[in-house]
Amino acid sequence: MYSIIVVPPPTTEDEPTRTQFRLAPSERLVFGRSVPEGGLLIGHDGVSRRAGEITAHGTFWTMSNLSTHQTYVVENPEGAGEHIKVAPGRLDAPVPFEFSRIVLPAAGDLLPVEVWAPRHDYLRAEGGSDGEPTAPAFSVDRTKRYFAVLAALCEPRLRGAPHAPLPTVEQVVERLRPGWPAASRTSVQWNIDYLAVKLRLKPGPEAAEAGARLNGKKECLVSMALRFDLVREDDLVVLTAPPRRVPR
Structure with missing residues (x-):
């Protein structure tokens, strides 16, 4: 079962579709300017030959920054500015966002690589309540x-x-x-x-x-x-x- 979908940056402004990479848990995807067959090739002179690596897990993914000098940013497009920074050389940094955008600085350009992690696992409570319910942290009425x-x-x-x-x-x-x-x-x-x-x-x-x-x-x-x-x-x-x- 696939758990991670990676969408590469567009090669041209008019490109209608982009090849997607679908990763099952434990599968890895190397990205960069010069990568092995099956990797995500990003043909930009400002991108390292082996820029990074994405590893799929059950409900999330990790990223390794293989660059020796460039910090990468992973944004949550739905999080109103929420993001994490992955420092040069950092391995297997966990990314918790369902929809993510890796931003690769490349010689004056910012190249986006989208990563989707649509799989969700939730706790299914069994049996009845064994006490008083927990009071909500914030009580808001959406009709007010x-x-x-x-x-x-x-x-x-x-x-x-x-x-x-x-x-x-x-x-x-x-x-x-x-x-x-x-x-x-x-x-x-x-x-x-x-x-x-x-x-x-x-x-x-x-x-x-x-x-x-x-x-x-x-x-x-x-x-x-x-x-x-x-x-x-x-x-x-x-x-x-x-x-x-x-x-x-």
Whole structure:
């Protein structure tokens, strides 16, 4: 059973399809400018002859950086900037992303090699509960206004621009207005403040001390939401939801 699919970089801008390499667990794929038959040949003068090696495992893969001087970056295209760096000479660095993009710096170019690891294994619990259920780490209601505000803040980075600046409050208002006609700067800012308390980034009004001012509140909210998958790309549907009849 194949568990890893490797998609090479395009050789031309107009190339419609690219040969895929399918690896079963324990199989390896060497890539570089000069590789044995069956390897991934990358014909660029800026790529090492034996640049690296990918090894498939059951539900993940590892990468060895065979370069002596160049760091490689493995990005998570769906992770809003999430990435790992594989240092020169590092062997069998584990990559946990389901969809990955290896970025190879090559004499001024950045060459992408895509790696897909679609196989998932999950624990299947047997029997009934043996005690009280565990309280959720973050309790969010996806039907509430505050979640739509959070989704609007996260949208640019979830849409594939991991380093995009966060929208201003005014931009959030405009984004939410089709589904929330009464949205205003005041109501959006109130929800941002509420989220900061709800996600425990700052103490609530019932606390004895107000605590230090939270600088970069929107950045902190988005960072936490994306890091713990509180908002995913599928959740952006709330931004196009029709207006609700029930007031907040």
